[in-house]
Amino acid sequence: MAPLAPFLVEALRLSRVEAGFFLPAAYLGGVLMSLPAGWLTDRLGVRLTLSAGLGVIAVMIALAGFAPRLDAFLVCLVLAGFGFSVLNPATGRAIIEWFPPRRRGAAMGIKQTGLTLGGVAAALVLPAVAHAAGLRRAFLVAAATSLLSALLVGFAYRDPATAAVAVVPAASPPRLRDAGAFLRRPGLLVVFGSGLALSMAQSSLLGYLALYAKETFSVSAVAAAHLLAFAQLGGTASRLAGGVVSDRYFAGRRRPGVVLTTVLGAACYVVFAFGDALPFAFVRALAFVAGVGAFGWVGLYFALVAEVGGARYAGVLTGVATMFAWSGVLVGPPLFGVLLELTQSYRAPWLALAVIAFVVALTLPRPRPLVERTVSAAA
Numbered sequence: 001m002a003p004l005a006p007f008l009v010e011a012l013r014l015s016r017v018e019a020g021f022f023l024p025a026a027y028l029g030g031v032l033m034s035l036p037a038g039w040l041t042d043r044l045g046v047r048l049t050l051s052a053g054l055g056v057i058a059v060m061i062a063l064a065g066f067a068p069r070l071d072a073f074l075v076c077l078v079l080a081g082f083g084f085s086v087l088n089p090a091t092g093r094a095i096i097e098w099f100p101p102r103r104r105g106a107a108m109g110i111k112q113t114g115l116t117l118g119g120v121a122a123a124l125v126l127p128a129v130a131h132a133a134g135l136r137r138a139f140l141v142a143a144a145t146s147l148l149s150a151l152l153v154g155f156a157y158r159d160p161a162t163a164a165v166a167v168v169p170a171a172s173p174p175r176l177r178d179a180g181a182f183l184r185r186p187g188l189l190v191v192f193g194s195g196l197a198l199s200m201a202q203s204s205l206l207g208y209l210a211l212y213a214k215e216t217f218s219v220s221a222v223a224a225a226h227l228l229a230f231a232q233l234g235g236t237a238s239r240l241a242g243g244v245v246s247d248r249y250f251a252g253r254r255r256p257g258v259v260l261t262t263v264l265g266a267a268c269y270v271v272f273a274f275g276d277a278l279p280f281a282f283v284r285a286l287a288f289v290a291g292v293g294a295f296g297w298v299g300l301y302f303a304l305v306a307e308v309g310g311a312r313y314a315g316v317l318t319g320v321a322t323m324f325a326w327s328g329v330l331v332g333p334p335l336f337g338v339l340l341e342l343t344q345s346y347r348a349p350w351l352a353l354a355v356i357a358f359v360v361a362l363t364l365p366r367p368r369p370l371v372e373r374t375v376s377a378a379a
Helices: 005-012 018-044 046-064 070-084 087-098 101-133 135-156 163-167 176-183 186-217 221-248 255-273 280-295 298-343 347-363
Strands: none
Touching (some): 005 018, 005 101, 005 135, 005 186, 005 221, 018 046, 018 070, 018 298, 046 135, 087 101, 101 221, 101 298, 221 280, 255 298, 255 347, 298 347
8 A cells, every 4th residue: 555655645536644544444454353363373273364364365455456436445455454464473373383482583573574575566566557557457466466475375385293282282272362361461561552652653654655755855656655665675674683683682582672673763753854855865765774663673573472472372462462563553644644734744743753662662671571581581
């Protein structure tokens, strides 16, 4: 949705506030289904759940390309979000099954680059397709990519040989209500709240960076989408580096890396707020750094949550973490759009994101360690 936002605004004749509904619509479906998705992952396994979710995305994104009005378009996105909801629980469980604790941070970081690399591809390909062949063709390209992914997972993915022993204990299978015990832990609630707040900032950057570039620097929609590609590249680099640094230099602790990327993102939002006179070449570099800050925390966040849940509850607890994080997407872009409309300036919404990020950086380190480790370290 993000790289196609300028095209959608023009095709559907939308206001800048309405442009903030695209990401929340997709993530609303994800929030509604995040807990059932985690439960389904733990009951049905990675391959079946993940391939089915990707198939749902393919069908609904294809239909969205034929939607004649905003309301029908948003309904398609909500239903696509039902399929999207399984991605984090299924892939998070796969990481727990395939990798030992000392390698999970790096593995989760690599896994999370799927979203940012997909964002790079979308920002480079979809606007060009929409410009040359129309918006509907761009949606069909995205749908075909998801369908191909579903087929690859369905035919190629295999559970590790140790999964049955390591993940299925003698006790009864995990239940949705088991998540309540985790929600009574104050430290874990701070982690979930941080995921919600950081997701507000991330989704606002994702949803409005292209529009900000187009309106502030008077560049084309395709050039504005390229700025989004730079941000996604920064996010890819930070997700890879964050997992490795967490494993090797923080002894498996995840929160220090989240704090570092959060502070970096906050600084970039401040520069965006006062950056309307900056040369566009500098803004490209700034977008890369902003992507490091806005996207770099995600892999560490889900690695920590999956480790708290362990092999038995990794899917359920990742579903809870997904519900909190994606709830931030429901709030962030609409609030950004409202502030933009009220002030007729990008300064206030960018500064609001900076405040959110700084608050997280101050509060996240405070709770006690959440994961027992074999070395003298705390998560």
